[in-house]
């Protein structure tokens with residue numbers, strides 16, 4: 001059956017990617033595509049290779065085999081900061097905020113990529129895509145005093161506007177470490193959004209959350225997908241979250257994709273039940 005999303009061009013094409021660490025094949029011929037606006041879950045047992053898939057997409061590792069095409073551009077060998085600039089942002093399993101800085105400063109720092117990425121804009125231009133920074137003009141504006149202050153003000157305005165949209169505006173001046181856990185996770189996502197991504201990769205955003213916090217997180221993820229026109233790929237062990245918000249789920253085991261489908265299909269899939277879910281999810285509400 002052809003779904004609506006399959007008729008569009010993929011925003012991300014993970015083309016037969018393998019990632020080996022010496023003799024260990026962490027990701028084995030992973031082949032899949034994400035379509036604009038999708039919210040997709042990536043699940044599987046510990047050590048299945050999920051985070052390695054994120055690391056390959058974001059340029060932390062160069063794959064042993066295969067290619068990653070994002071928005072029509074081959075990003076396989078680009079560096080992490082270049083990939084961020086082109087439009088992919090991520091969060092990590094463990095919270096990585098600047099804990100002594102304010103909420104506002106955490107978001108401001110994430111905007112630093114807007115200061116100088118002339119080389120990446122060249123890549124974008126080569127693919128007939130709009131550069132994200134106005135190249136040299138921007139450079140001269142930022143090295144003059146007036147230009148610097150103007151840019152700083154623009155960045156502040158953008159940061160405040162983002163904090164408003166994600167519900168953290170009242171906490172803008174608070175130290176990041178003073179925020180409750182759920183809000184710190186939200187700030188991490190806000191910081192990723194400050195890079196203005198088209199694709200957002202979330203690595204276990206519900207880890208360590210209580211049921212109320214994960215309920216709120218589910219709503220928040222749906223909200224940002226719509227508000228910021230995002231495509232989202234989500235690694236998560238909390239099946240309530242995954243089944244509750246993902247339209248499609250990819251299941252990995254020992255580096256390979258063992259199943260793919262909507263939540264209903266996945267929870268009834270014998271291979272997935274055996275490798276990961278266990279019986280209790282098959283008929284759960």
Ligand SMILES: Nc1ncnc2c1ncn2[C@@H]1O[C@H](COP(=O)(O)OP(=O)(O)OP(=O)(O)O)[C@@H](O)[C@H]1O
Pocket residue numbers: 021024025026044045046047048049050051052053
């Ligand atoms: N830099 C590395 N060097 C060597 N082995 C690695 C490296 N990174 C990951 N691995 C190994 O690759 C395999 C897949 O790890 P990965 O972290 O991708 O799994 P995961 O599915 O994300 O697991 P979890 O759910 O526990 O986070 C594991 O056996 C891991 O030990």
